Every structure is written in structure tokens, then in C-alpha cells.
Amino acid sequence: RTLRIGLIPGDGIGKEVIPAGRRILEALPSSLNLKFEFVDLKAGFETFEQTGTALPDKTVEVLKNECDGALFGAVSSPSKAVKGYSSPIVALRKRLDLYANVRPVKSVATAQNPIDMVIVRENTEDLYVKEEKTYDSADGSGKIAEAIKRISEKASFRIATMAGEIALRRQKTREMGLPSIHKSPLVTITHKSNVLSQTDGLFRSTAREALAAPKFSSVGVEEQIVDSMVYKLFRQPETYDVIVAPNLYGDILSDGAAALVGSLGLVPSANVGEGFAIGEPCHGSAPDIMGKNIANPIATLRSVALMLEFLNEEAAAAKIYAAVDANLVEGKFLSPDLGGKATTTEVVEDILRRL
Amino acid sequence: RTLRIGLIPGDGIGKEVIPAGRRILEALPSSLNLKFEFVDLKAGFETFEQTGTALPDKTVEVLKNECDGALFGAVSSPSKAVKGYSSPIVALRKRLDLYANVRPVKSVATAQNPIDMVIVRENTEDLYVKEEKTYDSADGSGKIAEAIKRISEKASFRIATMAGEIALRRQKTREMGLPSIHKSPLVTITHKSNVLSQTDGLFRSTAREALAAPKFSSVGVEEQIVDSMVYKLFRQPETYDVIVAPNLYGDILSDGAAALVGSLGLVPSANVGEGFAIGEPCHGSAPDIMGKNIANPIATLRSVALMLEFLNEEAAAAKIYAAVDANLVEGKFLSPDLGGKATTTEVVEDILRRL
Ligand SMILES: CC(C)[C@H](C(=O)O)[C@@H](O)C(=O)O
Ligand SMILES: CC(C)[C@H](C(=O)O)[C@@H](O)C(=O)O
Numbered sequence: 127r128t129l130r131i132g133l134i135p136g137d138g139i140g141k142e143v144i145p146a147g148r149r150i151l152e153a154l155p156s157s158l159n160l161k162f163e164f165v166d167l168k169a170g171f172e173t174f175e176q177t178g179t180a181l182p183d184k185t186v187e188v189l190k191n192e193c194d195g196a197l198f199g200a201v202s203s204p205s206k207a208v209k210g211y212s213s214p215i216v217a218l219r220k221r222l223d224l225y226a227n228v229r230p231v232k233s234v235a236t237a238q239n240p241i242d243m244v245i246v247r248e249n250t251e252d253l254y255v256k257e258e259k260t261y262d263s264a265d266g267s268g269k270i271a272e273a274i275k276r277i278s279e280k281a282s283f284r285i286a287t288m289a290g291e292i293a294l295r296r297q298k299t300r301e302m303g304l305p306s307i308h309k310s311p312l313v314t315i316t317h318k319s320n321v322l323s324q325t326d327g328l329f330r331s332t333a334r335e336a337l338a339a340p341k342f343s344s345v346g347v348e349e350q351i352v353d354s355m356v357y358k359l360f361r362q363p364e365t366y367d368v369i370v371a372p373n374l375y376g377d378i379l380s381d382g383a384a385a386l387v388g389s390l391g392l393v394p395s396a397n398v399g400e401g402f403a404i405g406e407p408c409h410g411s412a413p414d415i416m417g418k419n420i421a422n423p424i425a426t427l428r429s430v431a432l433m434l435e436f437l438n439e440e441a442a443a444a445k446i447y448a449a450v451d452a453n454l455v456e457g458k459f460l461s462p463d464l465g466g467k468a469t470t471t472e473v474v475e476d477i478l479r480r481l
Numbered sequence: 482r483t484l485r486i487g488l489i490p491g492d493g494i495g496k497e498v499i500p501a502g503r504r505i506l507e508a509l510p511s512s513l514n515l516k517f518e519f520v521d522l523k524a525g526f527e528t529f530e531q532t533g534t535a536l537p538d539k540t541v542e543v544l545k546n547e548c549d550g551a552l553f554g555a556v557s558s559p560s561k562a563v564k565g566y567s568s569p570i571v572a573l574r575k576r577l578d579l580y581a582n583v584r585p586v587k588s589v590a591t592a593q594n595p596i597d598m599v600i601v602r603e604n605t606e607d608l609y610v611k612e613e614k615t616y617d618s619a620d621g622s623g624k625i626a627e628a629i630k631r632i633s634e635k636a637s638f639r640i641a642t643m644a645g646e647i648a649l650r651r652q653k654t655r656e657m658g659l660p661s662i663h664k665s666p667l668v669t670i671t672h673k674s675n676v677l678s679q680t681d682g683l684f685r686s687t688a689r690e691a692l693a694a695p696k697f698s699s700v701g702v703e704e705q706i707v708d709s710m711v712y713k714l715f716r717q718p719e720t721y722d723v724i725v726a727p728n729l730y731g732d733i734l735s736d737g738a739a740a741l742v743g744s745l746g747l748v749p750s751a752n753v754g755e756g757f758a759i760g761e762p763c764h765g766s767a768p769d770i771m772g773k774n775i776a777n778p779i780a781t782l783r784s785v786a787l788m789l790e791f792l793n794e795e796a797a798a799a800k801i802y803a804a805v806d807a808n809l810v811e812g813k814f815l816s817p818d819l820g821g822k823a824t825t826t827e828v829v830e831d832i833l834r835r836l
Contacts, residue, residue, distance in 0.1 A: 185667060206676055207686070256678075268635050268687075270632070276626070278618060319610065323562055325628040331562070353732050353735075355812040384712060
């Protein structure tokens with residue numbers, strides 16, 4: 127099978143980690159019978175400055191019509207509001223209907239306080255619909271701005287269904303004897319329906335309904351209000367298996383969970399739709415360290431694996447995960463964010479050797 | 482001076498901790514020349530079940546017309562949506578225009594990784610305006626619900642100004658020689674303007690403007706995007722002095738910060754308006770432990786102190802803080818959330834002895 131992969135480095139260290147993603151795909155053992163073709167695509171703040179748009183139509187068209195999957199690096203946010211600029215990754219998720227953002231956060235096997243959770247974040251609506259307006263207040267006290275938070279039954283149902291399916295799939299892997307801290311599958315629904323009774327109330331009741339389907343009868347279901355979820359994430363992270371959340375809470379929770387494993391540089395994500403997936407490291411463009419060859423490539427390498435999983439290439443994904451874990455457990459080639467001294471290139475090469 | 486204090490225990494352990502708050506006020510040394518009168522007031526889910534409203538008008542009227550300050554316990558959220566029920570604390574904050582929610586999170590002096598921050602949360606708008614609607618989607622795919630997130634220049638300006646003033650006041654206390662981990666005052670503005678350019682963009686630019694006032698020239702100002710803020714809160718909490726945030730981010734961040742000091746049972750808050758303050762522990766009604774006399778009263782006792790600070794009774798506040806710290810440092814009478822075996826009553830009595 128030949129997979130055609132779009133490469134969108136974006137800005138900053140995106141340009142250093144996406145090439146690492148390409149290298150690991152090219153280095154996969156030939157016994158897997160997988161070939162890759164690559165298309166370089168543009169998006170990001172630099173693209174905006176050059177072309178007037180952060181997400182050229184061509185990038186979207188090529189992804190839609192020619193690619194099986196893609197890797198996205200990171201984009202810089204302008205430090206002041208810039209007219210006409212709008213985040214390309216948010217637009218891409220919506221235009222390709224990549225309705226789920228899947229973010230596994232897992233400590234290495236030898237960790238003292240092991241954690242192993244996946245945050246399944248709705249990826250197309252909530253405040254990310256970006257419908258905003260500004261007006262002058264009637265009493266002359268200044269400007270007022272409003273944004274719409276939109277939650278639909280349809281999007282809530284499909285994201286909760288995906289969360290349930292991921293919980294079942296994780297349980298199956300456990301039953302194959304792989305070590306795990308969880309005994310049975312659990313989905314935790316996160317919301318703030320004590321304040322937002324209609325929007326988050328709809329998310330909550332729809333997620334409950336989706337997870338009540340007979341196929342999920344073996345999956346435990348519980349709820350956490352988002353503030354309490356953040357508290358518990360830090361007090362008893364080992365409890366959580368699959369967390370499902372509306373877009374913004376999912377964004378916040380996944381950065382929080384990343385803190386638990388020591389570095390954002392370790393945490394991958396996949397933007398997933400019907401038959402398409404974009405791997406994307408959770409970290410940003412990190413302008414402070416760009417160009418120094420010290421960015422941690424692991425979030426990207428794991429994002430490559432996650433993308434492959436959603437393209438049904440689980441054997442290839444497993445090889446990458448194992449090589450990364452071996453690198454971390456040995457701990458000889460670690461990037462500075464993990465307290466090591468290795469360059470991006472050295473980390474990548476150590477991992478390629480272990481494939 | 483005689484202060485008239487409204488007591489609103491609410492539900493669950495609110496009924497156990499608010500009486501502790503009353504006791505400590507009554508036990509303050511007479512050398513402070515402070516007298517207290519108390520008015521018992523109703524609010525909460527139980528009140529809703531009895532009277533059909535979670536916040537009787539009488540409670541609001543008495544607070545407005547007769548009281549100098551108040552203590553609020555906690556309210557239970559119904560486990561399913563209940564028609565007509567709406568959180569009384571959110572309504573109270575708006576009806577009394579208690580525009581700031583101030584949440585100090587501080588480890589005891591002997592902590593290994595000391596932290597000392599205050600979260601200053603806007604308390605009247607954002608998604609908490611609770612303007613929601615639900616409709617059927619045009620394509621028949623189910624219901625859609627929308628909520629308004631509203632951010633005003635006026636509210637953003639006054640909350641950032643309060644954050645700056647708190648930063649200056651903290652610096653003054655440090656200069657009086659009290660031990661601190663901070664060398665100079667710093668306000669961190671939290672937002673998500675990379676997605677919400679108008680609403681959070683307005684919060685960000687207005688906060689910047691407010692903090693650019695000459696009186697704040699000694700205050701450092703920086704920004705964090707909310708997801709990254711949660712990450713950094715856990716990776717380098719010692720960095721933060723004063724964090725200012727819109728309502729919902731402030732809600733989430735303060736629970737996150739509470740996790741850093743070991744228990745929500747330690748974290749106080751004050752809802753502050755012009756000349757009025759309501760002390761409120763950050764924890765909820767904790768139905769699982771109610772009636773057992775094991776709730777940690779410290780969040781409430783510190784909320785009493787915080788209320789007193791905002792009523793300009795700083796000497797009385799200092800006495801309470803010191804008594805609580807002494808209890809924690811000695812560690813002989815700790816409630817179960819801190820790994821101890823003491824009852825609520827025993828903790829309160831140990832602290833009263835130290836006043
Ligand atoms: C860059 C930003 C728009 C984005 C988001 O909020 O989704 C990022 O934080 C992420 O999590 O991928
Ligand atoms: C009970 C709830 C409405 C409230 C809030 O979200 O403000 C609580 O979480 C708090 O932080 O005081």
C-alpha cells in the first residue's frame with residue numbers, strides 16, 4: 127500500500143520536527159509493505175505574511191483530493207491582533223471535518239506514577255466556531271465583544287461514540303496482555319452544565335445517550351465538571367482512561383495532562399475525520415528555541431504513529447511507539463526539555479536505530 | 482466597629498464549615514475592637530426544593546441593605562438538569578456586582594516547593610451571563626444549543642486594575658519583611674485571543690491598557706494563552722504572583738492551582754465589589770462527606786480572613802492567617818483530606834487556641 131502524506135511544517139520548530147516525521151516514515155522496515163509519497167504544503171503565520179492567507183486553498187484542495195493523511199507542525203500566533211489573520215489549524219480541522227482531536231498522554235513503563243489516558247476533544251465547534259462581534263455599550267462605558275459557543279447534538283454524539291470506541295479498542299489491547307494500569311474501560315464526560323445548562327447540558331446528555339448504546343455495555347461512564355476535572359487530573363491522574371470533552375475544555379485539559387508527563391514535547395495528537403487523519407504535536411511553534419536543533423521530536427514521531435493508527439496501519443504505529451519508548455527508557459539521548467543534552471537530530475537517529 | 486455578616490451555609494458541608502467561620506469571628510481578640518452581628522440567610526439547592534428558588538429575594542435584599550459582608554458555603558448541583566434551577570452563587574455575584582473573585586493559593590512556609598499566587602477572576606460576565614438558546618438544526622440532524630460569551634471593556638478594565646492593585650499590595654507586604662518567593666510584582670494576563678480575537682482580544686488589550694497606568698509602573702506584566710497557562714501552572718508554579726483571567730478560565734485555573742497545594746479544602750476566595758465582600762471556600766458541597774464532621778474548615782477560615790481584608794480589617798485577617806498556618810505547620814490536627822485524622826471541630830478548636 128502506498129500512502130500519500132501532506133507535510134505542513136508551519137512556523138518555528140514545526141520546520142524542525144516535521145522533517146523528523148518524514149524520516150521515520152521513510153525508515154519503517156520494508157517488511158511492513160508500506161510506501162510513502164510526500165507533498166510539501168504551506169500554512170502558518172509566515173505563509174500569511176507572504177501570501178495574505180494563513181491557509182492557502184491549494185493546501186486544503188491537495189489534502190482533500192490527493193492525500194491519505196498529513197502531518198502538521200505548529201503555527202506562531204502574532205503577539206498583537208493582526209487584521210485578517212486567523213489560525214490555519216482551526217480552519218483546517220473544520221474544512222476537512224476532522225471532528226475529533228485525539229490526544230493520548232502516557233508515561234513510560236518505568237514511571238513511578240504511571241498514567242495512561244486519552245483525551246478525545248471535539249474539534250469543530252464550541253467557541254471555535256469563531257463567530258464574534260463587537261459593539262459599543264449603550265451606556266457609553268466602552269466596547270463589548272461577544273462570541274458564540276455552539277454545541278450540537280450531532281457533533282456531541284459522534285465524539286462520544288468515538289470516545290467509546292477508543293475505550294473498547296484500548297481494552298482489547300490490554301487483553302492482548304500489554305501492561306496497563308487500567309482494569310476496565312472508562313469514559314469520563316467533561317462539561318460545565320451547572321452553569322451552561324443548555325450547551326454543556328446538551329453535550330452531557332448526548333454523550334450519555336451515545337455511550338448507552340449496547341456496544342458500549344462494558345464501558346464505564348462517569349462525569350466531571352471541568353474545574354473539578356482539572357483538579358482531579360492532578361490529584362489522581364492514574365484514574366483516567368478516556369476523557370471526552372467539548373473543544374475548549376479538551377484544549378485546556380490536554381495541555382494540563384501534558385504537564386503530568388514532564389513535557390509538552392512528548393505529547394502527540396491526531397485530528398481525525400472519516401478516513402483521514404492529520405498528526406500534530408501538541409506543542410506550539412516555540413520561537414524561543416527555533417533554529418537551534420534542540421526541539422524534542424518525540425511529540426511529532428508519536429503523532430506519525432497516531433496518524434498511522436487511524437489509517438489502519440497499526441503494525442507500523444506499534445513499531446514507532448516501541449522505538450520511542452525504548453529511547454525514553456534508556457534515557458541516553460534526551461532533548462533539553464527532558465533534562466538531556468541531545469540535539470533533535472541525535473534523538474531522531476537514536477529512535478530510527480531502534481525501529 | 483461593628484460588622485454585620487450574612488451567613489449563607491447553602492448545602493452539604495457548607496452547613497459544617499460556615500458555623501466554623503462564625504466561631505472564628507466570635508473568637509477574635511477583643512484588643513481588635515471589632516464586634517460582629519450575624520444574620521442567617523438561605524440559598525442553595527435545598528432552598529430551591531423548599532421554596533422554588535435557589536436564591537430568595539430576601540437573601541439579596543438583606544445582604545444589600547443590612548450587611549457589611551457575608552460568608553457563603555457551597556451549593557449542590559443537581560445530578561440531572563432541573564427545570565428552573567440556577568446556581569445561586571453565580572446570581573449573587575451578578576446581583577451584588579461583586580465583580581472580582583479573588584483566590585489566593587499559597588503553600589505553607591515549610592513547603593518544599595513553595596508557591597504563592599493569587600488568581601483574580603472576573604466574576605460577572607464571560608459565559609456566566611448564561612444567555613443560552615436551543616433550536617433544531619435545519620438539516621434535521623438534531624438539536625443545537627448556543628451560549629453567549631460576553632466580554633466588556635469596562636469589566637476587563639476594572640478586574641485588571643484590581644489585579645494590579647493586589648500586586649502592589651502584595652509587594653508592600655513583602656517590603657515589610659514578610660518571607661516571600663517573589664522579588665517583584667508580576668501580573669499574568671490569561672486569555673485565548675489566538676482563537677477568540679474579539680472577546681479575549683478585548684480582554685487582553687484592555688488589561689494591558691489598565692496595567693499601563695503610571696501607578697503600576699513597578700508591576701511586571703506578561704501574558705499566557707490559557708492552555709499554556711495550565712501547563713505552566715504545573716511546571717513552574719513558583720513563577721506566578723497575580724494571575725488575572727476572564728470568568729471561566731479563572732474558575733478552571735483556581736481549581737488547578739488548588740491541586741498544587743494538596744487540597745481544595747485549603748483554598749479560600751472572596752467575591753469582591755465596591756465596599757462589600759463575600760468569603761467563599763473554593764470547594765463544593767461535597768455530598769460524599771457531608772454530616773460526618775470531617776470537612777476541612779480551613780478554606781472557610783481563610784475566606785473569613787480574606788473577607789476581612791477587603792473590609793479593611795487587615796489586622797484581624799492577619800491573626801486568622803497566622804493561626805491557620807501554625808495549625809498546618811505543626812500538623813497535629815489535620816483533616817482527612819490532608820492525610821490527618823482530626824474532625825472539623827478539632828481543627829477549628831486547634832486554630833481558635835492559636836488566635
Ligand atoms: C494554536 C491553537 C489555535 C490550538 C487550539 O487551541 O486548538 C492549539 O492550542 C492546539 O491545541 O492545537
Ligand atoms: C458552583 C459553580 C457555579 C461555581 C463557578 O463555576 O463559579 C464554582 O465552581 C466556583 O468556582 O465558585
